[in-house]
Amino acid sequence: MKEAWWKEAVVYQIYPRSFMDSDGDGIGDLKGITSRLDYLKTLGVDVIWLSPVYQSPNDDNGYDISNYRDIMDEFGSMSDFDEMLKEAHDRGIRIVMDLVVNHTSDEHKWFVESRKSKDNPYRDYYIWRNPKEDGSAPNNWGASFGGSAWEYDKNTDMYYLHLFSKKQPDLNWDNPNVRDEVFDMMTWWCEKGIDGFRMDVISMISKTPEMPDGEETDAQGYGSFAPYCIHGPHVHDYLKEMNKKVLSQYDLMTVGETAGVDIEQARKYAGENSHELNMVFQFEHVESDGKYGKWTDERVPLSFLKENLSKWQTQLYENAWNSLYWDNHDQPRAVSRFGDDSSKYRDVSAKMLATLLHMMQGTPYIYQGEELGMTNYPFQSKDQFRDIESIHAYEDWVESGKVKREEFWPCLINKSRDNARTPVQWDDTENAGFTTGTPWIDVNPNYKTVNAKNEVNDPDSVFSYYQQLIALRKTYPIIVYGKYDLILSDDENIFAYTRTLDDRQLLVVCNYTKKNCKLRVPKEYEGADCLISNYNRDNYRGMLELNPYEAFVLFRK
Numbered sequence: 308m309k310e311a312w313w314k315e316a317v318v319y320q321i322y323p324r325s326f327m328d329s330d331g332d333g334i335g336d337l338k339g340i341t342s343r344l345d346y347l348k349t350l351g352v353d354v355i356w357l358s359p360v361y362q363s364p365n366d367d368n369g370y371d372i373s374n375y376r377d378i379m380d381e382f383g384s385m386s387d388f389d390e391m392l393k394e395a396h397d398r399g400i401r402i403v404m405d406l407v408v409n410h411t412s413d414e415h416k417w418f419v420e421s422r423k424s425k426d427n428p429y430r431d432y433y434i435w436r437n438p439k440e441d442g443s444a445p446n447n448w449g450a451s452f453g454g455s456a457w458e459y460d461k462n463t464d465m466y467y468l469h470l471f472s473k474k475q476p477d478l479n480w481d482n483p484n485v486r487d488e489v490f491d492m493m494t495w496w497c498e499k500g501i502d503g504f505r506m507d508v509i510s511m512i513s514k515t516p517e518m519p520d521g522e523e524t525d526a527q528g529y530g531s532f533a534p535y536c537i538h539g540p541h542v543h544d545y546l547k548e549m550n551k552k553v554l555s556q557y558d559l560m561t562v563g564e565t566a567g568v569d570i571e572q573a574r575k576y577a578g579e580n581s582h583e584l585n586m587v588f589q590f591e592h593v594e595s596d597g598k599y600g601k602w603t604d605e606r607v608p609l610s611f612l613k614e615n616l617s618k619w620q621t622q623l624y625e626n627a628w629n630s631l632y633w634d635n636h637d638q639p640r641a642v643s644r645f646g647d648d649s650s651k652y653r654d655v656s657a658k659m660l661a662t663l664l665h666m667m668q669g670t671p672y673i674y675q676g677e678e679l680g681m682t683n684y685p686f687q688s689k690d691q692f693r694d695i696e697s698i699h700a701y702e703d704w705v706e707s708g709k710v711k712r713e714e715f716w717p718c719l720i721n722k723s724r725d726n727a728r729t730p731v732q733w734d735d736t737e738n739a740g741f742t743t744g745t746p747w748i749d750v751n752p753n754y755k756t757v758n759a760k761n762e763v764n765d766p767d768s769v770f771s772y773y774q775q776l777i778a779l780r781k782t783y784p785i786i787v788y789g790k791y792d793l794i795l796s797d798d799e800n801i802f803a804y805t806r807t808l809d810d811r812q813l814l815v816v817c818n819y820t821k822k823n824c825k826l827r828v829p830k831e832y833e834g835a836d837c838l839i840s841n842y843n844r845d846n847y848r849g850m851l852e853l854n855p856y857e858a859f860v861l862f863r864k
Contacts, residue, residue: 313503313560314628315787316353316402317777318672320637323360324368325492325730326675328742335730335741336388337378341394343733346759348398350770351777354560355395356403357504358636362390364414366474367695368509368728369453370405371412375492392500401502409508410475413541417475417488425463431482434468434514447520450528453699456532458552470511470536472695480545481511493553503560506584509546510565510576513539527703537567538789540851543575546583555582561628562670563587564627570622577627586628586670591615593638599704603717607645609819613793613802620667620791620804629669631659634677639726643683647856653757655856658841659770659817665776665803666815668791673773676731679762680769683726684751688720693748694808697723734760774849775839782828783838783862785811800824801853812862813838820862821855835861 327339337360347355358759360382362374370380380384395402411418420429435547436445436457444457444466450473457466468477479486514536521530546563554561563576565587577586592615597603623629633641642648646656657680665671665721686692689701697719704715720726725748732754739754751757762768780786789806800820804812814832818824833848840859844851847861 311585312558312789313354315669315780316401316560316670317351317780318354318356318670319347319352320356320358320431320674321348321636321673322358322728324747325728325741327731327733328744328746331742331744332381333742333744333746336381337383339356339389341387341391344391344394344398344400345754346763347400349763349774350673351774351781352400352673354401354403354502356672357405358561359405359407361407361612364412364474365646366412366472368693370407371410371414371472371475372407373412373414374416378497388578388652389499392856397501401560403503403505403562404496404501405507405510406493406504407507408478409511410469410471410477410856413474413476421476422460422462422467425465431479432488432785433476434479435463435465436518437465438469446518447523447530448518448535449521449524449527451576452696453703454527455529468514470532471507477514481514481516481541486545486548490549494556497553497557499560501556503562504554504629506561506563508566509563509584510538510542510568510572511536512545513542515539517552533567537814538565538572543583546576546674547581550582550584554584559585561585566590570618573619573623573651574627575750579625579627579629586630588630588632589619591619593634596801597722598718599715601711602704602715602722603698604717604721609799609802612645612819616667617791617793617796617804619671621793624668624790630665630672631664631667631669632672632674633664633852634727635672636674636722638679639722639724640672640675640683642680643726644721645804647821648682650756652856653682654767654769655770655841655854656821659819659856661769661776662815662816662839662841662860666786666806666813666860668787668789668806671780672729678770678773679732679734679757679759681729681757682751683720684729684749686723686725691749692723692725694723694725694728697725732758734758771843772839779838783813784808785813785862787812789848795826801826810864812863814863816860817852817858818853818856823855824853826851826853832861835863840863 314493324335325345326335328335329338359369361372362377363369363372417429417432420427421433445762448456449469450456469475479640526532561584563584568589575588577584642657646660692698704710729751730741730746735755739750762770789808792805795803802817804815827850838860842854842857
């Protein structure tokens with residue numbers, strides 16, 4: 308049986324607003340993406356995951372959609388999209404769209420109608436509830452971006468549910484008309500020729516009908532909606548219906564953003580015979596709690612990473628397919644969080660992290676700029692942020708008086724989503740070659756040295772290293788299909804594992820620290836081929852003293 312193409316693919320995520328601006332308005336756009344397709348072809352990626360480009364008032368940077376069948380004005384037109392799709396396909400690059408159907412914008416025509424009256428045909432497209440007797444919200448749930456998850460609408464004296472911004476009302480998936488509308492829209496895009504969907508917070512589309520109060524976890528007294536809105540009672544029914552009516556009708560790649568997913572749930576969403584999705588994003592390795600909820604300035608410990616990543620490698624093996632990633636539009640820059648973004652170690656630690664991830668089993672995702680070793684932004688003030696979550700967090704923690712600024716600030720700038728959203732650094736000209744205008748968010752000041760122009764033709768660059776990793780995946784089936792086994796599990800500095808396929812084996816070694824560490828290469832690997840390394844070493848025999856952040860891969864036939 309021919310293996311699915313998406314298992315052997317490497318995906319590149321584009322956040323359009325920050326990728327490339329073609330018209331000088333300071334905002335990335337579709338023509339800008341088209342102009343850089345040759346760059347992605349040179350890198351070697353197979354798939355572009357395109358963050359939302361639909362019509363949107365931009366309360367949450369495009370994740371609040373007002374029209375699923377139109378393009379955001381700032382990004383261009385549908386003809387621009389069609390041109391980009393054709394040009395990508397001409398280069399052998401597929402396009403996966405971001406599907407945001409847990410909620411819409413409050414400016415979507417469905418919601419505009421829904422809030423007009425209780426008997427409007429669209430009323431039940433969203434989740435409305437009566438106030439409590441005292442007029443307060445139906446329950447104590449807090450929204451993901453702060454405040455209550457309920458918004459009062461005086462026109463009908465009822466509340467609507469929004470698990471994110473109040474401008475992002477949740478759709479009522481229990482209504483079959485809603486599901487039919489969504490499936491029809493998905494089919495429309497598939498007929499246009501797209502190659503798949505990344506499904507935003509898809510694990511949240513089914514809610515427990517009773518909607519009881521949640522356990523208080525918020526400093527403001529709000530309760531958690533998680534037990535009642537994540538992996539809800541009908542989520543798998545709805546995804547199987549989606550698969551039957553849409554996904555199975557086309558040759559697609561599908562990946563679900565599944566907040567709160569564990570191994571058992573992942574097997575349900577993405578099992579080989581589940582007839583739901585191809586794979587899911589799990590968040591355990593990137594969302595360990597810190598001092599103030601998600602906000603922390605602490606580095607992720609190696610012991611935690613080993614345990615977590617190994618669990619997903621071993622327990623999904625031959626059951627479901629892994630998604631491999633360090634960062635995305637919702638996470639800070641990988642080299643700043645897991646590596647070392649100092650000028651001394653940025654390159655080698657970025658290469659180490661790439662080696663560690665790309666040699667595992669699953670489909671790798673590269674977030675724009677990751678292949679250049681782009682770093683977190685040195686934020687100095689609140690007014691530099693554009694991210695609704697970061698702004699609300701500063702208001703909730705600092706401006707409310709709960710903690711001092713100097714205590715919270717390092718945690719905020721370490722984890723802010725805006726770290727990922729600064730413009731891609733193309734060259735050393737003004738604004739990093741991203742725009743001829745004023746960029747919508749500041750360009751990282753290190754663009755003079757960290758940029759694509761410097762790296763594309765440099766054989767020792769982070770970009771060239773990613774090129775090599777991608778080429779290796781296309782050359783050696785063991786990297787895609789081999790069985791994973793962790794070794795040196797108790798070592799506090801080295802992440803090492805093997806991959807095995809038939810009688811062939813890989814040894815992957817990564818020093819996770821800036822210390823020199825000793826490693827004895829197993830005898831069976833003496834004379835093995837070194838497929839890739841981030842230091843120039845003459846041999847890989849006997850006892851080695853690993854350099855800071857050193858990584859290498861040995862292949863034994």
